[in-house]
Amino acid sequence: MTTSIDVAMPAAATPGVVIDKQERRYVRLRNFIAFAVYAFILVPTLIVIPISFGGNGELTFPPRVWSLELYEQLFSSSSWVGPILQSIKVAGCTMVVSILIGVPASYGLVRFDFPGKRLVMLLLMSPILVPVIVISLGLYLYLSRLHLVGTTAGLVASHVAYVTPFMMMTVMAGVKKLDPALEFATTIMGANRRTVFFKVILPQLRPSIFAGALFAFLVSFDEVVIAWFLTSPTTTTLPVKMYSSIQWDISPVIAAVSALLTVLSLVFCCISVFLQPAAAESSN
Amino acid sequence: MSHVLIENDGRPSAHTNSMVNGNVDTISTSIDAGANVIVFRGISKSYGSSVALHTTDFAVRKGEFLSLLGPSGSGKSTILNIIAGAVAPSTGSILLEGKDVSTVPPRERGLGMVFQNYALLPHLNVFDNVAFPLRIRGVGKSEIQQRVRNALERVGLTGYEDRKPREMSGGQQQRVGIARCIVYSPSVILMDEPLGALDKKLRDQLQGEIKRLHRDLGTTLVYVTHDQEEALNLSDRVCLMNGGRIAQLGTPDELYFEPTSEFVADFVGESNLFEAVVQSIDTVLIDGNWTLKVRSTTGHAMGSRVKVLVRPEKISVVESEGSVIETGDAVNECTGVISQISFVGGMTRFELTTAAGATLLVKTISARAAERSPMGRPLTVRWSARDSAVLKK
Numbered sequence: 001m002t003t004s005i006d007v008a009m010p011a012a013a014t015p016g017v018v019i020d021k022q023e024r025r026y027v028r029l030r031n032f033i034a035f036a037v038y039a040f041i042l043v044p045t046l047i048v049i050p051i052s053f054g055g056n057g058e059l060t061f062p063p064r065v066w067s068l069e070l071y072e073q074l075f076s077s078s079s080w081v082g083p084i085l086q087s088i089k090v091a092g093c094t095m096v097v098s099i100l101i102g103v104p105a106s107y108g109l110v111r112f113d114f115p116g117k118r119l120v121m122l123l124l125m126s127p128i129l130v131p132v133i134v135i136s137l138g139l140y141l142y143l144s145r146l147h148l149v150g151t152t153a154g155l156v157a158s159h160v161a162y163v164t165p166f167m168m169m170t171v172m173a174g175v176k177k178l179d180p181a182l183e184f185a186t187t188i189m190g191a192n193r194r195t196v197f198f199k200v201i202l203p204q205l206r207p208s209i210f211a212g213a214l215f216a217f218l219v220s221f222d223e224v225v226i227a228w229f230l231t232s233p234t235t236t237t238l239p240v241k242m243y244s245s246i247q248w249d250i251s252p253v254i255a256a257v258s259a260l261l262t263v264l265s266l267v268f269c270c271i272s273v274f275l276q277p278a279a280a281e282s283s284n
Numbered sequence: 285m286s287h288v289l290i291e292n293d294g295r296p297s298a299h300t301n302s303m304v305n306g307n308v309d310t311i312s313t314s315i316d317a318g319a320n321v322i323v324f325r326g327i328s329k330s331y332g333s334s335v336a337l338h339t340t341d342f343a344v345r346k347g348e349f350l351s352l353l354g355p356s357g358s359g360k361s362t363i364l365n366i367i368a369g370a371v372a373p374s375t376g377s378i379l380l381e382g383k384d385v386s387t388v389p390p391r392e393r394g395l396g397m398v399f400q401n402y403a404l405l406p407h408l409n410v411f412d413n414v415a416f417p418l419r420i421r422g423v424g425k426s427e428i429q430q431r432v433r434n435a436l437e438r439v440g441l442t443g444y445e446d447r448k449p450r451e452m453s454g455g456q457q458q459r460v461g462i463a464r465c466i467v468y469s470p471s472v473i474l475m476d477e478p479l480g481a482l483d484k485k486l487r488d489q490l491q492g493e494i495k496r497l498h499r500d501l502g503t504t505l506v507y508v509t510h511d512q513e514e515a516l517n518l519s520d521r522v523c524l525m526n527g528g529r530i531a532q533l534g535t536p537d538e539l540y541f542e543p544t545s546e547f548v549a550d551f552v553g554e555s556n557l558f559e560a561v562v563q564s565i566d567t568v569l570i571d572g573n574w575t576l577k578v579r580s581t582t583g584h585a586m587g588s589r590v591k592v593l594v595r596p597e598k599i600s601v602v603e604s605e606g607s608v609i610e611t612g613d614a615v616n617e618c619t620g621v622i623s624q625i626s627f628v629g630g631m632t633r634f635e636l637t638t639a640a641g642a643t644l645l646v647k648t649i650s651a652r653a654a655e656r657s658p659m660g661r662p663l664t665v666r667w668s669a670r671d672s673a674v675l676k677k
Binding site for chain 1 (some may be wrong): 364368369370383386391392393394395397399401403404405406407408416417420421464468
């Protein structure tokens with residue numbers, strides 16, 4: 001019970017503070033509600049993990065037989081391995097390109113003032129505000145003119161446009177925490193713009209760039225709507241493959257894929273959570 | 285003067301440099317550029333309608349320790365930032381070692397700077413922080429080793445090479461900041477309230493170290509502070525700023541004993557200031573009935589209203605009527621009742637209320653409570669005419 005207090009509301013459980021009966025009852029209720037919400041959010045995600053260890057040919061919980069058959073099927077069938085590799089390729093390229101664009105842009109937008117800065121900010125943030133289905137349709141019409149629909153390059157370009165604002169939010173928050181005096185201090189020592197950027201700014205931004213990059217990779221890896229519009233049978237990504245397999249053949253392999261994706265996301269989340277204290281420390 | 289030209293012209297300074305350069309010969313008669321490392325010619329700075337620095341001409345001599353002292357918003361940081369190149373002046377031009385650098389970017393000015401918040405690179409250790417300016421200059425590896433070691437030794441941080449800034453105390457971090465500055469021997473070092481974030485004891489200690497460093501290196505040093513004791517202790521000359529203008533530029537001694545205005549007298553040290561009317565060449569009249577003997581009223585017309593400054597520690601208590609030691613100087617004497625006593629360590633402050641209702645601040649070397657005059661006791665004090673300075677009102 002004590003751990004539950006710590007998790008749900010660390011501030012209320014300050015050791016050494018006398019809590020009266022009524023308050024204790026209130027604390028219990030609050031913790032119960034908090035845990036109900038956590039469960040509601042997490043159970044559907046976690047339930048696929050035991051299901052994925054079930055036998056062939058069924059999607060049941062709890063599984064009647066325990067086996068690795070679904071995973072064997074997944075990794076032996078080229079119709080699944082292809083999309084997995086394609087997704088990794090698209091997400092990797094998207095991540096790299098969005099770093100190359102997003103990091104300098106974030107620095108410039110935070111540090112410098114120029115006419116039309118607010119308009120640029122608004123445009124940059126628009127992919128977050130506009131419904132994905134609208135973006136997808138627009139991209140489809142636009143890229144079909146350029147004959148890029150169905151190509152990996154077209155999908156990467158679209159994902160970069162979609163993902164970069166998200167990663168910039170992380171990086172811009174990091175830039176805001178940097179002390180501008182450091183940049184001036186190194187400038188007056190004789191450093192030029194390039195040295196200041198690579199030797200002073202980038203090393204300090206490393207944690208937020210890393211977090212932003214992870215995020216960009218995950219969003220791109222996970223993205224289904226844009227990919228649905230822009231992929232051809234040869235460039236199908238994993239989420240598109242999953243979606244269509246649910247629609248057409250409800251293969252139980254999908255449980256194994258989901259479990260893998262869940263674990264992957266969990267690992268990435270853990271990494272970025274562990275990066276947070278490092279980011280806070282380096283800004284002090 | 286150049287700034288008049290520029291003001292009439294109204295264009296930004298970048299375009300008027302050629303004109304200013306053309307006038308160098310005529311100007312240098314007023315401010316000699318030879319012995320001066322930094323020269324301000326008609327520099328001013330305004331942000332929209334608010335003026336941060338009124339038109340200023342001044343010079344920093346080679347090798348001197350000059351403090352810019354003043355309350356916040358007085359323009360002292362503006363001057364420093366203009367020297368550093370962080371702020372472009374609205375009018376006028378700035379010369380570094382005889383060269384007009386008004387349009388030269390900060391990194392090409394060859395200055396060193398120490399910051400209030402240290403501005404160390406958090407991801408580098410002490411060695412790499414101090415080596416940073418040398419690496420920018422492409423200095424060889426073995427020379428870097430040696431120069432960094434020397435610089436760290438000078439600030440007493442030998443053995444701290446591998447520490448990260450966040451693993452050090454504020455005082456140690458500022459020592460790294462100073463080492464990083466002296467390691468590339470800039471001709472001018474700027475310090476922007478370097479001890480502002482430290483506690484009193486550490487401040488005193490580092491003051492001593494900065495003073496010694498300046499003496500050893502002989503570098504020109506411009507030091508911004510709002511702490512008058514720091515400025516008086518460290519500087520060869522102090523530039524006291526007020527409201528975007530230079531209130532007085534002089535040695536600490538001049539500022540303290542010969543302030544040119546009431547503001548200076550009030551800002552530097554504690555003071556008794558009386559309103560008075562000039563009566564003769566060496567007397568003034570206070571409240572129409574108290575004649576005070578002063579050093580000299582030269583420069584003030586008979587009957588003009590002036591201020592008289594008496595430093596509280598220059599006033600001595602007359603122990604007993606018989607013990608007057610005549611020094612031959614004219615002496616002022618006054619009796620009042622003790623209305624306030626503050627014991628602050630080495631010195632004790634007495635406030636006397638005179639019969640006329642004026643308050644007189646007296647500072648004496650502290651004695652035990654049992655031995656000093658108690659509250660309410662009448663006290664006779666005296667001070668020499670030499671210690672009564674006449675200021676413009």
